[in-house]
Amino acid sequence: MEAQLAKILLYFDVFSYPLTREELMQFSGLPEERASQVEESLERMAAKGWIKQEGGFYYIGPGDHFVKRRIDGNLLAQKRMKAAQRYSRIISWFPFVRGVFLSGSISKGFMADHDDIDYFIITEPGRLWLSRTLLTLFKKIFLLNSYRNFCINYFVDTQNIFIPEQNIFTATEIVFTVPTFNLSMHEEFLKTNSWTLRYYPTFRQNGNHLKENTPLLKVFLEKLLQNSLGDRLENYFLKKSVNYIRKKFAKMSDEEFTKAFSIKPHELRYLPNRQQFRILDEYEKRIKDFEKLTGLNLGPDLVQQIDEK
Structure with missing residues (x-):
């Protein structure tokens, strides 16, 4: 059990984020009836100087x-959750948006002063770039x-919700996503990525932050654009977006750009690999130490590294 608890603590330590006993049990998949055993293991580890305990x-x-930083960050995340819910609702009003989840720091219940609110957005197949362009214009x-x-840096369509990079970093980002629009889509997302159970056997976010409604204007615009005109606009916005992003990051070599972005008809991800490699390398180092x-x-x-593109 000590090894099981240590691995969880070590991963969150990469982010300078201390955990409670309850969180350690949730993330490890340990049932409540083993709470006393967990407490004893933590006390032994603290007595040996392997871990620290505070409040x-x-x-x-x-x-x-670490503890003060976490408490302050938790309070700030609570304050900013209202804005996250409000903008999630606005995102859900846009044509062809099928799911909105909070990701990044706020999905962990923590935010630093400089952090943006990140959104994971799922769209209708063949309309990802149309949706993204409209959302970008709004921003x-x-x-x-x-x-x-309003950091909209991750888009996939409903036919491509499987995330291939199977490691603790990606598993954490997936299971911690907070559904704010379309709970059933979130459940399907988790089911499709059931490999995350190897890392988080039981932990899942709740749907307490859902904001559900579909305005008539969204229905009208979808009917208006679910045709060859919509297809042409989709292809046009994809090409324009690729050219714009490439020009914006013109200082990057082609190799650097390929590693920094995943731009496909069914997906847009910023920095999909760079952050993963850095965090996984640090986690592996801490495990060895x-x-x-x-x-x-x-x-x-x-850790299971992912192949570089």
Whole structure:
């Protein structure tokens, strides 16, 4: 059990994020009847100096400020959740949007002052780039191109919700997504990515932040554009978007650009690999350091790197 708990603590330590006993049990898939055993294991690890305990939180890293940082970040996330719900509802009003989930920091219940609110958006097949263009125009015109409450950096369509990179980083990002529009789509998303159960056997977010309604204008626009005109606009916006993004990041080599973006008819992802590699490398290093310090064997490697493009 100590190895099981240590792996979870080590991963969240990469983000300087201490965990409670309850969270450790949720993330590890341990049932409530084993709470006393978990408590004993944590106390033993703390007594040996392997982990630190402060105010009901556990962590491994050296920072004494971790707990205060987490509490402050949790409070800020709660405050900004209203904006996240409001803009999720607005996103859901746009034509061909089929699912809206919160991702990134706010989905973990934590935000730093500089963090944007990230959205994972699922669209109708063949209309991803039309939807994305309309949402981008809204951001540029009405939000003065501000990303703070409206960072729309991840799009897939309903036929491509399987995420191929199977590692603890991607699993964490998937299971922590918070559904704000279309709970059934979120359930399908999790079911399609059932490989995440290897990392989080039981943990799932709830649907407490759902905002559901479909305005008549959305229905009308979808009927208006579900034809050859819509097809032509989709292809046009895809080509224009690729050219715009490539021009915006012209300083990148072709190889760097390919690694930094995933741009396909059914998908748009910014920096899909770069952050994963950095975090997974750091996690693997911490596992090795912890094993050397404690003599524990943390078991099979859960990092599983992804192939670079």
